[in-house]
Amino acid sequence: GENVEQHPSTLSVQEGDSAVIKCTYSDSASNYFPWYKQELGKRPQLIIDIRSNVGEKKDQRIAVTLNKTAKHFSLHITETQPEDSAVYFCAAKTSGTYKYIFGTGTRLKVLA
Amino acid sequence: EADIYQTPRYLVIGTGKKITLECSQTMGHDKMYWYQQDPGMELHLIHYSYGVNSTEKGDLSSESTVSRIRTEHFPLTLESARPSHTSQYLCASSDWSLTNSPLHFGNGTRLTVT
Numbered sequence: 001g002e003n004v005e006q007h008p009s010t011l012s013v014q015e016g017d018s019a020v021i022k023c024t025y026s027d028s029a030s031n032y033f034p035w036y037k038q039e040l041g042k043r044p045q046l047i048i049d050i051r052s053n054v055g056e057k058k059d060q061r062i063a064v065t066l067n068k069t070a071k072h073f074s075l076h077i078t079e080t081q082p083e084d085s086a087v088y089f090c091a092a093k094t095s096g097t098y099k100y101i102f103g104t105g106t107r108l109k110v111l112a
Numbered sequence: 113e114a115d116i117y118q119t120p121r122y123l124v125i126g127t128g129k130k131i132t133l134e135c136s137q138t139m140g141h142d143k144m145y146w147y148q149q150d151p152g153m154e155l156h157l158i159h160y161s162y163g164v165n166s167t168e169k170g171d172l173s174s175e176s177t178v179s180r181i182r183t184e185h186f187p188l189t190l191e192s193a194r195p196s197h198t199s200q201y202l203c204a205s206s207d208w209s210l211t212n213s214p215l216h217f218g219n220g221t222r223l224t225v226t
Contacts, residue, residue, distance in 0.1 A: 034214045038152070043202065043217040087152045093213070098143065098162065100215055102155045 002027040004092050006103025013080050014111050021106045023090035024072040030092040030101075033073050035064060038105075039086045047088075048075070080110045114139045118203050118218035125193055126226055133188045133221045135203035144186040145204040145215065148172060155202070161186055193225045 005024045013019050025033075034049035050057045050064045050073065057064050061080075066073040077084055090103040116137040125131055137144065146159040157170030161180040175197070176190050186205075190197055203218040 032213065036215075040152070043219050044155070044215075045217075046214045049214055089155065091215075098160050098168075099157070104154050105152070107152065 002030075002092075002099070002101050004090060004101045004103045006090050006106060008106060009104065010107045010109070012109045012111060015080060015082060017080055019075075019077045019080050019084070019108055019110075021075045021088055021090070021108070022072060023074070023092075023103050024070075025092040025101065026071070027092065027094055027101070028071065029094045030071075031095050032093040033064070033066060034091050034093075034100075035075050036089045036091070037086045038089065044089060077108075080108075082110050082112050084108060085110045116203060116205055116216055116218040118201075118221050120221060121219060122222050122224075124224045124226065127192075127194055129193050131190050131193055131223070133201055133203075133223070135186045135188070135218055136184050137186075137203075137205045137216070137218075138184060139205060139207065139216065140183070141205035141207045141216070142183065143206045143208060144180065145206075146170070146176075146178060146186070146188050147202040147204060147217075148174070149200050149202055149220075151200060159188065193223075195225045198223060198225050 031052040036044035037047045038044040061078045063076040087105045091100045093100045119134045142163045144161045147155045156172035158174040159178040161167045200220045200222045202220045204215040206213045
């Protein structure tokens with residue numbers, strides 16, 4: 001069945017450094033890729049998303065890149081801050097279907 | 113403010129009790145979902161709904177049931193709670209009429225069955 005692999009499962013970076021989280025999807029028909037941030041005890045919140053007709057999207061310190069040929073997409077966080085510490089989930093969805101396929105999550109810790 | 117609301121936020125209940133977790137959204141979304149998540153861990157889809165009177169089971173086998181009598185309301189019921197049901201339950205909704213259709217999550221219900 002469809003799946004999304006997410007790496008790494010945990011990531012520690014020094015404040016100010018960059019963090020990169022990678023996801024690979026299996027369904028070549030997937031065309032929508034959201035990223036969620038979940039802080040401790042809180043709900044997952046959408047932080048950025050990208051559609052398959054776009055290769056890259058940026059929003060301040062956060063960017064997402066998509067390689068359709070290789071079927072992978074990545075989240076890039078620059079100039080990390082302690083408040084970036086959270087669990088990040090990637091997901092893939094195919095137009096017209098109900099299912100969002102989630103990755104297994106990456107626990108990011110930004111060390112002050 | 114348009115949002116998705118879940119009650120109760122926390123629930124501690126004894127084995128064998130029947131419980132209903134409430135979920136309501138004021139965003140007018142037609143698609144609604146229930147996920148089970150141990151804190152900070154994977155999200156497992158247990159139920160979803162395309163619209164009123166439409167409900168389906170998700171990927172994770174669950175002993176719970178859902179109903180969708182009104183667009184905004186999607187309650188989840190456990191007929192007989194067991195300790196294995198202890199987890200966090202997240203309700204979500206989305207609007208497929210948008211080009212980008214992210215899931216919007218509620219704050220969750222953290223259930224403990226003793």
